[in-house]
Amino acid sequence: MTASITPCCASRPDRLRGRLRAALAALLLVVLALASPLAAADDATITGAEIVADDGSYVLNADIDFELNPRLADAVTRGVSLYFVAEVQIERPRWYWFNATVVDRQLNYRLYYHAITRSYRLSIGRFHQNFDSLEAAVRTMQRIRNWQVANGDELQAGVSHQVSLRFRLDTSQLPKPFQVTALGSRDWTLASDWVRWTFLPGIPAFR
Known part of the structure; x- marks a missing residue:
């Protein structure tokens, strides 16, 4: 056994x-x-940017390549406002200390669907425009033109400046329930990397 x-x-x-x-x-x-x-953070790409002199001030032009994923597109169509922001910082080097930040500005976007007119409404700062399609509204956001970022006396002529620019979806302005949903969700993440270039006032340096 x-x-x-x-x-x-x-x-x-x-x-x-x-x-x-x-x-x-x-x-x-x-x-x-x-x-x-x-x-998923690199869903937007800045494909070109420049700062040029314009009638006593400096304006920024940029092209951004991005698309709204199905979740974001569906949210807009259902009446949820999406907020985006373009951020620019301009620094002047200092040999004795850290760079001096002379410009730190934002361009704010609001994209939403207007049910009564059955159109998509895009607000860029104080400017508002209606579009028949979501694609047309997105194409407008992809092109930044003549954004005044500095007065003529804010940038020192003949001195190289460091410019930083990025574009992103601002989830902090979503309604509270959507802010919770956005945490840890790839569908609610859309942002470009910071793009940096050096320029002399009025001379484009990144294309």
């Missing part, structure tokens, strides 16, 4: 190893969830 012995329960070291593996797996899931928005 052959006898066999089956343990009724796992040993303490085995239980500890099992718990450790479960904890590591849970930690990995959290890391992947947090990394997902970062992986």
Whole structure:
């Protein structure tokens, strides 16, 4: 007769190893969830930009390549306003300290669907325009033209300045329930990387 012995329960070291593996797996899931928005953050690309002198001031022109994913497009059509922002910073180098920030400005966008007129309304600062299609409104956002970013006396002539520009969806202005939904969601992440270039006032340096 052959006898066999089956343990009724796992040993303490085995239980500890099992718990450790479960904890590591849970930690990995959290890391992947947090990394997902970062992986999708580069959904917009600034394909060209310049700052030029214009009648005593400096204006910025830029082209941005991006599309609204199905979730964002559906939200607009259902009446949710989407907010976008273009941010520009201009710094003047200082040999004795950190760069001096001489310009830090934003251009704000609001895109929403007007049910009564059955049109898409785009607000850029104080300017408003209606469009028959969402695609037409997005095309307008893709082109920044004659955005006054500095007065003539804000930039020192003959001195190189460092310009930084980016474009992004501003989820902080969404209704509270959508702000919660946007946390950790790739569908609600749309942003370009910062684009940086050096220029002398009035001379374009990035195209």
